Amino acid sequence: MERVGIMGGTFDPVHYGHLVTAEEARCEFRLEKVIFVPAGQPPHKTTSQISDPKHRYAMTRMAITTNPYFQISSLEMERGGISYAIDTIRQVTGLYPSAKIYFITGADAVLEILNWKNVEELLSLCYFIAATRPGYRLEGLKENIFYMEVPALAISSSEIRRRVREGKPIKYLLPEAVEDYINKHGLYRH
Numbered sequence: 597m598e599r600v601g602i603m604g605g606t607f608d609p610v611h612y613g614h615l616v617t618a619e620e621a622r623c624e625f626r627l628e629k630v631i632f633v634p635a636g637q638p639p640h641k642t643t644s645q646i647s648d649p650k651h652r653y654a655m656t657r658m659a660i661t662t663n664p665y666f667q668i669s670s671l672e673m674e675r676g677g678i679s680y681a682i683d684t685i686r687q688v689t690g691l692y693p694s695a696k697i698y699f700i701t702g703a704d705a706v707l708e709i710l711n712w713k714n715v716e717e718l719l720s721l722c723y724f725i726a727a728t729r730p731g732y733r734l735e736g737l738k739e740n741i742f743y744m745e746v747p748a749l750a751i752s753s754s755e756i757r758r759r760v761r762e763g764k765p766i767k768y769l770l771p772e773a774v775e776d777y778i779n780k781h782g783l784y785r786h
């Protein structure tokens with residue numbers, strides 16, 4: 597049975613922690629591909645808190661080019677409105693009706709899953725891979741939620757944004773093309 601990973605996140609900006617997470621999940625769960633789906637409008641954030649989806653999509657597209665198993669989808673951005681995972685997973689199961697779907701995202705986000713829209717249906721349609729940095733063990737996860745330690749997740753988007761704002765270097769935290777994009781478009785300076 598085909599296994600497809602859906603990498604859900606705001607990716608503001610995408611960094612090596614995300615890329616390592618996706619690759620680790622691909623290998624550990626034997627996924628044929630991992631599709632990055634930048635959230636259009638994450639349910640728990642306001643538009644003023646996040647960068648324009650077109651920037652986040654462009655940076656993510658650049659970041660994944662060197663991995664033949666990685667793809668990107670604009671389905672959440674195109675759908676418009678709030679990006680509920682249930683709508684994304686329904687769309688994905690329509691595209692891959694016989695595949696096992698794994699939704700990969702940060703453990704902090706997964707810890708809130710019981711508050712997500714249509715959570716029972718969501719958990720019946722896909723597995724979850726909750727990625728966290730070592731030392732943050734998650735207890736009592738539901739049956740189809742897997743936990744994965746990713747040392748590279750010491751890198752975080754908020755830390756990168758803070759460093760740009762403070763004029764500190766972000767080299768080696770994310771792909772060079774993404775760093776160039778941030779500089780060219782003046783992202784995160786304020």
Ligand code: NAP
Pocket residue numbers: 603604605606607608613614617635638639640679680681682700701702703704705711712713727749751752753754
């Ligand atoms: P977030 O709350 O900004 O992130 C929580 C933590 O998880 C942060 O440390 C974040 O690090 C990390 N993280 C996020 N995505 C990750 C990924 N793919 N791999 C590894 N670490 C990741 O989370 P978010 O990005 O806004 O949301 C995560 C996903 O859950 C999105 O697809 C969002 O649409 C979905 N979501 C759905 C619902 C719902 O359906 N009701 C509610 C909440 C979230 P970084 O900041 O470094 O990324």
